[in-house]
Amino acid sequence: MNQTFQAQIYVTLRPSVLDPAGTAVQSGLTHMGYSNVEQVRIGKYVELTLTATDQAAAQQQLDRICDQLLANPVIENYRFELKEVADEVNS
Amino acid sequence: MKFGIIVFPGSNCDRDIAMVVRDLLHQPTRMVWHEDSDLSDLDVVIIPGGFSYGDYLRCGAIARFSPALQATLKHAEQGKFVMGVCNGFQVLTEAGLLPGALVRNRDLHFICDRVSLRVERTDLPWTQNYRKAQVITLPIAHGEGCYYADSQTLAELEANHQVLFRYCTTAGEAIASGNPNGSLHNIAGICNRQGNVLGMMPHPERAADPMLGNTDGINLFKGLLALTGAAVA
Numbered sequence: 001m002n003q004t005f006q007a008q009i010y011v012t013l014r015p016s017v018l019d020p021a022g023t024a025v026q027s028g029l030t031h032m033g034y035s036n037v038e039q040v041r042i043g044k045y046v047e048l049t050l051t052a053t054d055q056a057a058a059q060q061q062l063d064r065i066c067d068q069l070l071a072n073p074v075i076e077n078y079r080f081e082l083k084e085v086a087d088e089v090n091s
Numbered sequence: 092m093k094f095g096i097i098v099f100p101g102s103n104c105d106r107d108i109a110m111v112v113r114d115l116l117h118q119p120t121r122m123v124w125h126e127d128s129d130l131s132d133l134d135v136v137i138i139p140g141g142f143s144y145g146d147y148l149r150c151g152a153i154a155r156f157s158p159a160l161q162a163t164l165k166h167a168e169q170g171k172f173v174m175g176v177c178n179g180f181q182v183l184t185e186a187g188l189l190p191g192a193l194v195r196n197r198d199l200h201f202i203c204d205r206v207s208l209r210v211e212r213t214d215l216p217w218t219q220n221y222r223k224a225q226v227i228t229l230p231i232a233h234g235e236g237c238y239y240a241d242s243q244t245l246a247e248l249e250a251n252h253q254v255l256f257r258y259c260t261t262a263g264e265a266i267a268s269g270n271p272n273g274s275l276h277n278i279a280g281i282c283n284r285q286g287n288v289l290g291m292m293p294h295p296e297r298a299a300d301p302m303l304g305n306t307d308g309i310n311l312f313k314g315l316l317a318l319t320g321a322a323v324a
Contacts, residue, residue: 017239018273020199072149072185074192075239
């Protein structure tokens with residue numbers, strides 16, 4: 001019996017990669033008076049649902065999906081959270 | 092020498108390349124639709140500039156999975172020539188044919204300009220018609236052209252002389268003031284270890300026709316032809 005999971009995936013730039021967009025946002029915040037804000041880094045957030053036999057299988061598949069497409073391991077890291085959701089598909 | 096130019100939805104330099112290899116150099120050339128998976132008739136596969144599949148997610152990320160790109164991997168494995176220009180360079184790094192990645196330009200702007208490049212190595216077909224350390228001028232047009240690789244990869248690139256073109260000043264110095272986009276080591280173009288796969292952000296095809304006023308790029312294509320003794324008009 002398959003279960004449905006929702007994944008919330010965060011893709012972030014590796015610390016060694018410069019993030020000029022983050023720097024621009026930080027400078028905007030500084031201009032607004034938030035001079036205490038530092039180290040702004042901009043990443044990506046992806047949501048998806050998938051079906052799998054169990055949580056471990058879902059996790060394995062998501063690792064592959066992230067490694068192969070959602071993140072570029074040369075410049076990005078990723079992490080995700082998995083939640084089981086009620087199956088909305090009518091059989 | 093038969094050329095194939097891959098056309099993705101969103102490619103926009105494909106016809107510029109065809110104009111050079113078919114119309115200026117009179118070589119057999121065919122456009123390869125991204126769903127085509129048979130490239131066995133081709134000697135050189137060129138991945139042109141543009142915005143393949145809208146460059147969604149990351150530049151070149153989706154193009155990597157197309158049948159034409161899978162066939163390009165096999166083509167490269169056989170030691171045949173593969174060249175990626177601009178978006179094509181991004182696709183080649185995403186596909187793992189070349190190391191590193193192209194990220195957002197240092198100053199965030201899309202840059203459309205002519206830049207000076209220093210030719211670093213002339214013992215490969217790509218650059219054999221240039222002089223070592225020759226300074227040439229080619230157009231660039233990109234928002235994500237800042238070359239990034241970790242320090243170990245950069246050290247390997249340098250040790251194996253895989254950097255073919257570096258951004259430089261008009262005097263040929265590869266220093267910060269000659270670097271338009273923040274690329275590490277001023278890298279504008281690299282090849283793989285074997286030398287049969289080339290990726291570069293500048294556009295040699297846009298500097299090939301004398302009518303356009305700059306022909307610094309044509310020697311790159313002519314260098315390939317010299318391999319087979321193909322007739323150059």
